[in-house]
Amino acid sequence: MMQSEQLIWSEEGWQAVHGQLQQPAGLVLLFAARERLTPACLEQVAARYPGALLLGCSTAGEICDTRVLDGTVLVTAVHFAATSLELVSETLAAAGDSTAMGRSLAARLPQAGLRHVLVLSDGLEVNGTELVAGLRQGLPSGMGITGGLAGDDTAFGETRVVCGRHAARGLAAALGFYGERLRIGHGCLGGWDTFGPQRLITRSAGNVLYELDGQPALALYKRYLGEHAAGLPFSGLHFPLALSGPDGKGGLVRTVQAIDEAEGSMTFAGAVPEGSYARLMKANLERLIDGAAGAARQSCSGLEGGSAQLALLISCVGRRLVLEQRVEEELESVRDLLGPQARLCGFYSYGEISPYLPTARCELHNQTMTITTFSES
Template identity: 55%
Template sequence: MLHRTVTFRTGTAWDSPLPAEMDGPQTLVLAFAASEFSANPAPFSQLAAAFPKSVLVGCSTSGEIAGTQVHDASVSVAVVRFDHTRLRRAFTRVDGAADSFDAGVRLAAQLGGEDLRAVFVLSDGLCVNGTPLVDGLTRHLPAAVSITGGLAGDGSRFAHTWVLDRDQPEANCICAVGFYGERLRVGHGCDGGWSDFGPERRITRSEGNVLYELDGEPALDLYKTYLGERAEGLPGTALLFPLSVRRDAASQRVVRTILGIDEARQALTFAGDVPQGSIARLMRANTDKLICSAALAARQAVQSLPETDDALIISVSCIGRRLILGERTEEEIETVLEGAPLRAAHVGFYSYGEISPSVPGGASELHNQTMTVTVFSEA
């Protein structure tokens, strides 16, 4: 496989010429961009013109990852030409959160094939419930297919997210890439680094990804009590205190991030399901544990792969982690590359939700506040 990375910065344009000579049906062009580029899509038109035969996908972000750096107001691009792997793009519009499962089914139908090995999915980050989206994909694709990706971001604003429809940013849409061929090798890893605090509470009323009551009390009131003066900044400040959710005492927990609040109904809307009857607990983190968790995710992703010098590494982390890490954000990204192949290309983004199996070989699911790492290489 051959790869190049390029970055577009507002005011300075591309940091190197677009490698148009790499264009072809087995070339993947990944573009992660600040949400404001929906009003100025010229960089995407340039990508589409330079790579007319390639598979071009991308989404809005809460920070663009390029190598060991994190940028804002930029477009981070990886161009990867596979030697033995075929690619197929899938795309669907989604009619709100209730359509999320069916949207996953529609994508699976577009991607099905005997030698499908992996799917990388990018979804609108505000109108989609990531849990049924992933469920729709996993139920209608072979169990051995690796599914990773993320939900588009918009900083801490939660106002406007999009995915690319070729060269046009589009809201209320989901795109995915299918990877086909026996020579493809895929590694994935995820880790959170968050710690529980406060009492466990039972989710006594919820519908899908909307939480109404904890222990019979209005969820929003309870959350505001914990946040104190930070409650004025909701939903953005909730990123600092996500919720851990597990179905019972023996189940593995997942982390959930708030996307919106409803004062009238005293409800909280999350990026994924918060099942009624589950056990919930608030979480917090320190910076060292977050950085260490990124290294653990990267280690999981590369440990099962054969030794190679060339690979594509895609990191999807959460905006909540970035807000906590602050000036140490790039340390999280640097740790991902510590054990990476020598000539690996590294791109990614800060998201509103991360998609990955929790453990190697496990089923994919939606995560929040988690670092996920996907590595693609060829044997």
């Protein structure tokens, strides 16, 4: 059975938060404010947990149990009794593009006995949609993939991924889990309300949207936002787009990252394909909190009747900004669903990686709460 402990590291020393390991850690999940990810920090963590794999990233807020922290280094150390791990990484510069990056990560993971892949990626330089597509291409059909994109508070300046004693921009890391006694579940839900008419994406390129129904996308978006348009792109976090295919099916949400006044375009945190339909969304605080609980409920389905021992929560920075002082309520709703025995850790992100439904393929999402649960018998 796995064990875990949580600590907060600072230059003044270590502060114990939850639990205490009785066995050496095999994995350390490390989530921190970008400026805290210094060589000294990583050396201290590695020295405390010799032999453990270090995986983590910069954040827009660290999740520790039911608290949201800022400016900290949150360490969750895990001992697995009967699970082995493989950690690989790739830089965007070496891969050439984000799809090739995903395929390279997949190819470097031994596939015999592979149960699940957890991926953390740069949140600004890497195209998350293409990264996930590359992973799907390189991994066995139906392989579980979850994870998220690193954050940088609300600055959107640069993000970093930790792999071993190294933290860098333009990096993605994939952790493979192996072991018959390991059970893994995942859930992903939003909770936003749609409004206004559905519009056809008539011109786009990757994650840049130029036209909706043949009209300049930015002008149309501003018209709907009204007085909130003056705050773009930041205010766009409150008004994401819901995407659906020509058949009306979907489930993807996209958040504005940047706007181009000259081109009349908007850049999103994931792909906005031509031929898809888009509809505006707005916040409903109760539904956002219920969405987090729903994601927790979904994540239990893969545990085959067992209880979660470790839960990785990756929620969008946009949800945090909308929920404001109520943000910890979405974490409390997860705790209520998973029970007191589960160790909760995670971060607020620039994108979430998960199947939207347990049987669906993995995608990049925005504005969702994504939960991966682990249990070892």
